[in-house]
Structure formats: structure tokens, C-alpha cells
Amino acid sequence: MIRMHFRRVAFFSVLGIAVAVVVGLLMPTVWEARTEILFGAEDSRRVVGATTDPVDQILQLGNQGTVETELQIIRSETTFANALQAAAEKLSDASLLRDYEDLYLMYDVKGQEMSRIAQVRVRAYSPDSAAAIADEIGKVYNDLRQQAIRRSVVQAQEYLDSQVRSAERDVREAERRLERFKIERGFTDFQTSTAEATRYEQDLARALDKARAEADGLRSAIARQKQKITQTPATSVEASTDTKSPVVTQIEQQLADYQRQRVEALRYYREDSIKIRNLDAVIAEWERKLLEAKKREMVPTGRQTSPDPLRRQVELQLVANEVQLTSLQSQIRALESELARQRERQQVLPRDEVELRRLTRDLDILEAKYRKLKAQAEDLKDKTETVRVSAQVLGPARVLKQPVSPNYFKLGFIGLVCGICLGLLYTSVVEAMRLRVSTSSQLSELTGLPVSATVPKLPPRAEQVLLEAPNDPDAKPLESFRFLAFASTAKFESLPRVLMFTSAQGADATIPAVQFALAVAQTGLRTLLVDADLRRATASERLLRDPRPGVSDLLGRSMLPTEESEMLVPTQHENLWFLPAGSETGGSLADYQTGLVTGFLDTLKARADVVILDLPACDVLSDAARLAKLVDEVYLVVSARDTQYRQVPQAQEILTQSGARAISLVLTDASPDDEPFWVAAPV
Template identity: 25%
Template structure:
């Protein structure tokens, strides 16, 4: 409740002096919100807090129940390749320090998350499998809304990248990548993670085997060619020997043939090796040319900067949308939002599409220009390695060319010597030489092919799976218990804030501290009697007492041992000591507005004064809307109006007696001018007459803000009580009433907080435990006779 300044009230004895009231009984914390006040606010707003908690928790619980369980499986890839020095391969215009950065796995992560080639390779494997191994359940990633049109490889690959797969770097500084797969089936999650890891390892292996594969393919072609040549040579020797009858060569001719065959085979082998090296050299030069072109594109490309810019734009757009969604959550799922929301959604969609395009282009560049785990310089490391291999291949080519020339020269020398032998021997020797050369070359090529195959298989790539994925035993989403607890906590906090905001904006009086913060004296507090009436009288409005139907809220008469009756007795004591220098004989009871309990309070107060042995007169001075006669079950006439229109002294014996020493003067007939009657000289004389015949006179006056009667009558009374009803009376209305009394010089004895529910205010249940304790009382809890 907002604090208001003290009202300015003029004291009777000190005109113009500011009035702050008598010392109040209960004061709140004037400096700020203390713990008790906070707990009081939360207790008062418990239904708001509970409703907020339920409003947040119920949708979260329902969502958690309806959402399928998701499982996460992961495999770990070890990425290991030694970098080479980049100084010899960097272009002269690029500073070396630009590339000397710490090793990281950003390129490999980008390839795993964005490479279309890799995703399609995994998609093909999953489509071939079709079902989860071991369980034979269909793969959920292959489910299609339209069974008539099966999914394509591209569609499955897109699903993989968007919904099922993501990668991250392992912690601890190791060059390792964790490949995470998510699915509603734990076995499927493990299958996808393993498929992705194996496909990536195969991809790196294919890159490492590129040059070795070129040599192996060339040697396979040469082995097949030489094998055919050997078969033809064998057939030629056999045919010639059968046709010419040649069976053997002379010893010298045999030696020359052997020498020529050996040299011929050596020359052919050297020629094959030369062609192999040339093929390998061409493959290396082609790869280097491709790599240098891609590296040049990478150096001149600004895709990295574009990706950063697009991501910042996406974050900004999402932030703006979330601001609108937080103000109106219904906009989040509205298919036809306002124009500004639709524009933001459209811009966000275009930005996300642009991000995917740039990321894919960047992944393809990274995949093409890097062979290592490493960093942005891995492509230059590969270029340095290729240049080193090209240099070695060129040296080998020159050596093989020299060997071919040398062997050719010696072969010409031996062929000259062979020309001196007989013609038949020469022909046979030539055929034998070709056969032996083909045989020798075939054996050498076969051996080289086996070595090339071994070399190719030995290239394992720079990434390998060191931990395969296993089906998880527990779902990671949704976390139903955690979500429910968080929703309840958020509801508690949000509901608490709503409750605090509601109380801070609430101008109603709820506790005695609220009156104390306004600077008004609190002379008494009366608890609510609704529960008592409901429990003891079944909620009836009246109960019979000595033949009269008395309002059940007049508890001091019906049940003197009730807790509320004790509150009225405490109020009686406080009134008697409110003015030590004056004997309080006339008491005015009023309120700011109707319905705040002034008539009930005046009736109960009259009863407890009478119970104390005082001769009490209760006067219903509310000539506009009198209610005392209804509450006490007596006739309305004759009453105060009749007394004001006569000059006779008041006769106590002619008044209604509700109990011993308790006399009641009702309002009487309807008066056309209540204010004039209340302010008349006859009223003053009547009050003086009442003083002489009664110990206590209690006036039930109209509300202050409804009529001036109470203000006029307050100048003729010893004590003025203003009734405030807890939960209904507003602070500014009460302040206006107090100001109206101060304007005529009335100094109220204090305020009475009526219908105060002690259970709704933290701390008061302990302060009033004795006074309002349910076990407190003497004798019977009910009194049916006065």
C-alpha cells in the first residue's frame, strides 16, 4: 500500500497545530518493506500465487507428458595429423603470423554439421539399413507423411542435419570431436552417431589415399597389359620352334639372348616405373593446382565475415520477436500475425536461409581445402606436403629417364653382337628375348602392384573412431521432473511479484500496520465474526434473545465468551484511558463509508459497557438509514426524532431495555432535515439530559463522507471512534473522513479496525494468540439469555 503523508488536523486546544493522532498501538516499518510485511503480502495473495503456479505448471506438465522421450547417443572421433611449417608455402603477400593460430577443430565441426556430401553418404547407409539393428524397428528418420512418394537421399540428409545430428569439441584440450545423435529410439540414435563418425573417417581416408590410388590404378592397367604380352610371347616362341624345328640355341647365342632379355626387361620395367611416377606426379600436380585455387578462393572469400553478420542479424530479429511474444504469448502460434510481426518472421526466415547457404559454402571450402584437424592453415600444410612430394617425384622421374637411356644404349650393343649369329638362331633368340623380358617385367609389375596396394591400405586418414556410440539407457528430454519443478518455481516467483504489485497498488486497509503507516491512532482491533456466525448459528442473520431477534454479529450479547467479545472489552478499556484528563461519557461511533460495521461496533460496545456495570444508553443517531433497531430486534418508533420534537426530559423507563443497564433509543420516524436536527440546540440539551441520567452514551452516527451529521455530532461528544473495515475501507477515503473531523476541531480518540482476519496477516496470529485463542473463555461458550 502506498504511504500517504500525515493528515493535517487542527487540535481543539491548539488551533492550527498539525495533528498526528494519539500514539498508535501498532506501527509498521516506515522505512521499507520488512520481512513480516513481505510474508503478509504473500499470504494475502496466496490465491494469486497458487493460480500463477498452476497456470505455468499445468501446460509444462502436459507438454512433458505428451512430448516423446528423446535419447542422445555419441561417438568420439580422434583427429590426428601433424602440421608442417607453412612458411615455405604461404604467398609472399600474406604475413606468416596471420596463420599461426592455436590448433582447433572448427573446420572439421563445420564439415560434420554442414557438409552435404557427408550427410548424403550417411543418408544412403541409413536407407540401405531401413531398420534399427537388433530391434528391427523402422528408422524414424525415414518416416514419411506420404508413403506413396518415398523420401529421397537429399531429404533424409536435410533431416539429419536439422533434427538428428550435431557435433562438438571434446573438453580437456584433446584433438577429439564428439558426434551427437538424437532420436526417439535409443538404438537408432546410436546407429546414426556411428554412421556419421564412420562416414567422416572414410572421407578423411579417401583424401589421404588420393595419390596412392592413382599409382595403384596405373599398375593394375600395366600388369594386365604385360600379362597379355607374356602370353603372346610364349605362343610366338612355341609356334616358331614347331615350324622351323629349332630346339636350342648355341651357348654364346644363349648368353647374348639372356643378356638382351635381362636388359630388355630392365628397360621395360624402368619405362613402367617412369610412367608410374609420371602418373603419380600428374596426380600430385593436379591436386596441388586444385588446392591452390581453392586456397586462393578461401583467402579472397569473406564468407566468415558474412556468416558472423548474418548470425548477429538473426539474434537481433529473434530478440525483437521474443519481446512481442513476451507481451502477447498468443502471437507465437498465430498464423496471421500483425504486419510488423509478419515482417520480422519473414526477415528471420530469409536470414536463416542465408545462414544455411553460407555455412554450406564454407563447409565445402573447408572440406576441399583442409586435410587435417587442425586450424585454418591445414590447407597450406597439405600444399606444403604436396610440393615436397612433387619435388621427390620429379627427381625420381629424371632418374628413371636416365636409367632408360643407359639401358637402351647397352641393349643396342648386345643386339649388334647378336646380329652375327645364324639367321634361325637370331629369330629364335629374338622371340626368346621378348618372352623372357615380358616374363621378368610381369613379375616386377606384379610385385610393385602388391606394394602399391599395401601402401594404399596403410593410409588410414587423419580421423578414426576411438569410441563407438552405444544405445543410451535414459532419455535426456523431456526432463519432466525438472521442468515441473522449474515451472512451479517460476510460478512462485512470478505469482509473488504479482501479489506484491497487487498489494502495492491496493489502497484498501488490511492490517493495523496499514493504519499506523497513515499516521492514525489505532485504538482497537476487532476480528471477523463470519466464521463464528457460520459455525454456531449456521450463517443465520439473527438469533432469538429474550423474545427478540438479535443480529448474530452482536456477539457480545449472544456469546460473551467469544474471541470477538474479548476484543470489544479491550476496546472498552482503551476508550476509558484514551483521554486521561477527561471522563469519557459520550462516545460517537462513525465510519468513512456505509457498510463498514459502525452499527455492529456501537451495539457490541454498548453491551460490554453494560456488562461492566455501567448504565448505558445506545442512541441511533443515523436518521437517514437507521439500522440499530433491526440489529437489536426493537421497534423503530418512538425514538430520537420524537425526543427532538418535544421539550420533555428523557425518561429511561420509557426506553427499550435489551439487558440489565442497557437502554436503546432508536432513530424514530423519518426526519426531513436530519442535519438541522443533529446540530440544533435541542440536541445539545438532550445530550446534557442524557449525561445526567446515564453513565455512558453511545451514538451510532451516519458515515462521515455520506453526511455531515457525524461531523456535527462529534463536537458534542467526549470521544469519537472511526470504524475501518479490513479489506474494504480505502486509505484516501479514511484520510478524507479524518480531515473532515479535523476541520471542525474534533480530535478522534482513535480508529477501530473491524472484521480483521488475523489468519490473513503473518505475525498477527502470534500477537493475538492469547486474545483470539479459540480455547479462551469462562464458562459456557454460548449465552442465550441476557
């Protein structure tokens, strides 16, 4: 199948290359000429001095732009059409104009962002035409640039002339407004009167500040003097006389009386009696009063006073300061009133002054604008000439030695790729149109035979696990083959039995044969799995590490009869043995005589209860047809993925015509959604 796909793809690949060569032979020869242009080599002469933004914008329209802009101008249809017209006139070849569309599609300009060099690539049907067009590109580009510069300068001149006329009208109008204002206000020397009024206001402000400062000083002096008066006595003592205080005399007499009473009481009372203690307490109290009175024992009896002279002096200064403060306050009120009136007078002058200044400023601004525009207009008139060229061609156009089209290598590669794609598409469509058997029910309806077992679609790793199950002591067969083993052994009338597994084209019978042998061995019958596929020997490669003698050696009589038992390889499962394909692979069972094959089968039946043969596809090799009538039952394996719909009846017919006694079907690569007769497959 893969070879068929490969042959189809190879055929279409060769066909694609052939078509590409034919197309190349039919294509016209195209030559390419290249030249380099340095744009911006010389720039237009600009206006000297500052210009207004609108003038700059107008002039910028004629100046060169960014690299991408200039490349687009060189690449534009206008530039190419003018260059083609000039080249056609130069070569006297009108056919160039007829080929304009084709030539422009092949025209290209290469450039880099940081470089001002453009590479012009012109393709034409003759080398002279390509070179002529490439040479004219630079000339046409220069003409377009010069025209753009001239237009921008003319537009800038027209704009400046209109601005000059407008500025002149504005200046005249500003002069008339200023003259009318001066006449209405009657100003002769406005600045002098304003300066005098300002100076007078400043003098008033300084005098007011001085008076306020003096008043603050007087208030501070008055406060200090009042504090000093409160701290100074009003009078001073000139002479005084002192006598003993009568209170002291009275207390002394009273104390002496109590002491006398105590002395008399002692005659009748003891020292600790209440009477004596009370008298002691009274005597102690009067002694304390006597001590207090003696502190003021002498009291003045006569004093001569007079007013304090220091306080009198401070009071006189206080009166003088208060009088002076009252005078300053009157002066401050007068100054404040005069300053307020002066400021009211000044408020009228600033409005006129502001208006005068505004009119003067407007006039100055308009005159400056007029002079600036006038200077720009005069300067631009002197600089209307541009440079001779805006781009410099670095050299004459160079024509490539070989034509750029047809490119047989590129055409061949494209043809090869297209051929491969068409081949893949064709073989995919063909295979998609071929019907396949997808479910066991479809297979049973197609053949009229029962589907005994199914194998799910498995990844390669899981298929390897199923093939190597005899070498794994813990391996278990698929559930569908357990059903098949129980059903098959139940209908065995006698032993031994020989069963054959073969397949239709596209399917492989090895996995079903291995799984069925493992399931039969677990029923307790001695089971022998025989790899009779001498060409591929898939089971032998998976189950044995090293090649061993087997089927080919027995049929070729290269082994003695006593050594036959040594060929049977025991597996990790009880009651299961394996007979490999042998040391001579690549042959076929059809290569041996019928007697040898019959004797070979008799030898196998003598050593096992059930012999299971793994054979190649019955519609590809004749091995299965050779053994069909010699075995008890044939199991035909069909792949839901790879076996075509029509191949199943063909394989069935081959086995029937070959004398197969009983045929059962096994479906592999089945969908888990359609076939429920298995447990989870190993991974």
C-alpha cells in the first residue's frame, strides 16, 4: 500500500517537473538591469532666516521626505510611465508602451531605512530596453522633484504676498486708532504727569509710614510709663516716732495674772490635776500670743510725708507723650485721607495708560510682523532657483549576464512541489473513495460468516505488548479471544486440532493468532503457536531474541527427527509452546511438496492438542491457500482501517475455493464505540 502511494506521488512529481519545463520553454526571456540612485544628494536652496509655520509647511511640500516616501515616489506608476515613455522615444521602440502593465509588475525599487541609496531593478524583454528604462528613472525622478519644489516656492510667494498686504492694512488701522485716542484724551506728555503723580503718592505713603512708626513708639513708651507709675509710691516719709505697743503690755499683764493663779492653785491641787493642766494650757497660749505681739512691739506714733519726685517726673512725661500721640493720630488720619484721594485720582490714569499702551503695543507688533513678512517675501523672491538635480545616479545601468526568467530551477522546484501535492491529493482521494468494513455487523452482512473476535484500534506500544504476551507471565488475552477459545474448544469433537490464522490484504493475523493461542492455553489444552509466515516472521522476531531453527528447517529436512522436540520453545505460560519460522526465512510454504507439508502437520499434531498456524495474507501469498484444506478451521483477519471493502469477498472466495472446511472472521482496528467485546487494552 505504501509503495502504491509512493509510486503515485513520484509519478505526479515527475509530471509536475515536466510541465514546469514546458512552461519555462513557452515563457518569454526577461532581462534585468540595475542602477543605484542617491536621492537627496543636493537639496533645494531654502529661505534664509526664520519663516512662519505656514510658509515652512508650504515649502516642505516641495522638499524631500522620508526614505519610505522617496522610495515610493521612485516606485510609483507615474515615475515608471514617464521613464518608459522616454526610453521608448530614445530606442524608437513603441512596443515598450504596449508592454507597460507587464513591465511595471516586474519593476522594483529596493532601499533601507537608514540609507538614502535606492537600487532600481528594471526588467524587460531585451537587455537594451531594461538598461534604457533604468537610466531614465533617475532623470524622471529629478524632473518630478524640481517641479514639486517650484510649485511649493510659488505657493509660498503667493501666501507671503497676501500676508504682507494684510499686515500693511492692519498697521495703518492701528496707527489711526492710536492717533484718535491721543486726540480724544488730550495727552501732551502723558509719561511726565504719570511720573509726578506716582512720586507724590510715594511721598504720602512714606510720610504715613513714618507717622505710624512714631505713634507705635509713643504707645510703647506710654505703656512703660504707666507700668512704672503703678510700681512707684505716691509719697515719701521725711520723719517718724515709735512707742511700745499697748497690746504687748496688755498681754504681759494677762500672762502675769494667770501665772499668779497657778501659784495659788498649787496650794490646793497637785501638778497633774485638771485645774493645773488647764492653767498651763492657758499660760502657754498667752505666751505664744506674747511672742507674736513682740514682733510688732514698737508702733509709729507720728509721721511727716511729701509727694514722690520720681513718680511726679514720670507722670509729667506721660502727659507729654499722650499729647504728642493725639497729634500724631490726627496727622495719620489726614495722611490716610490724602493718600486715598490720590489713589482715586491714580485709578483713572491707569485705564487711559493701559489703553494707550495696548494701542502702542498693537502697533509695534503689527509693524514687526509686517517687517518680518516683507523681509521673507523679498528673500524668497531672490531664492526661487532650485539646484540642478535632486537625485544622483551613481552609474549607468548594468544588465545581468543571465536572464532572470525563465528560472528553470525555480520552475522545477515549484513543479516538484505541486506534483507532490497533487500526488498526495490524488492518492488520498482514491483511498478515501475505497470503501472499508468498519464494524463486525457490516463484515458479517458482507460475507455471511460470523465474526468470532475483535481487536480494538491500538497504538504501536500496545500492539507490541499484545505480540509479546507469551513472554510475560502476567499477561492476559483480550476478552474477545477468551470468548472465542471457550466457544472453539467446546465444539472440538476430537483432538488434536489444527487452526489457521490468515488475513485479507492490509490486515495482520499475528496479533489475533498470539492472543488466541494464549487464550486456548489457559483452558488447559496443550497449545502450539507456529510462525508459518516465512517471509516476515513477525512472531519470531517479537518472541525470540536470537534466530532458532523452526518451520523452514523441518520442511527442508535439515533437522533430524529426534531434534524436532528441541525446536519447540516453551513460553512463560503453562501449556503454551512456540515454533519459530526457522533459520531460512524469505521463502513460502508453496515451495514445498504436499507430502512434506502433510508430514509437517502430522508431526505438529503429535506434540500438541491444538496447533495454531500464523500465515500471511491469503490474497497476497498462496501459503494460506496451500494449507486451507489441511486444517480444521480457518480464521480470516480483516482490518477495519486498512482492508478494502472488495478485498474481503475475494479473500473469502480464495479460501473457499482452496477447500477450507470452516471459515470464521476476526476484525482488527475496530472502534471501541462499536465493538464491546474486550476489556481495556494494555498500554
